[in-house]
Amino acid sequence: MALTIIDVLKQRIEENIDRNTDSLKSGGVRNFEEYKEITGAIQGLATCLREIDDLMQNTEGYEDD
Numbered sequence: 001m002a003l004t005i006i007d008v009l010k011q012r013i014e015e016n017i018d019r020n021t022d023s024l025k026s027g028g029v030r031n032f033e034e035y036k037e038i039t040g041a042i043q044g045l046a047t048c049l050r051e052i053d054d055l056m057q058n059t060e061g062y063e064d065d
Contacts, residue, residue: 013045
């Protein structure tokens, strides 16, 4: 099965989430400000994934006339 642009986008977002999460796990955060920045990025990226999934579910079966 060929990857769609949506699949690639979701994959890149998930990779970004993983990189940020790994940074938190490994103690790569120097201060609270950086911690807030990284957790905010993770939250924003997770929101993007949910929005993409919701849009895909809502347009499933939709056919352009």
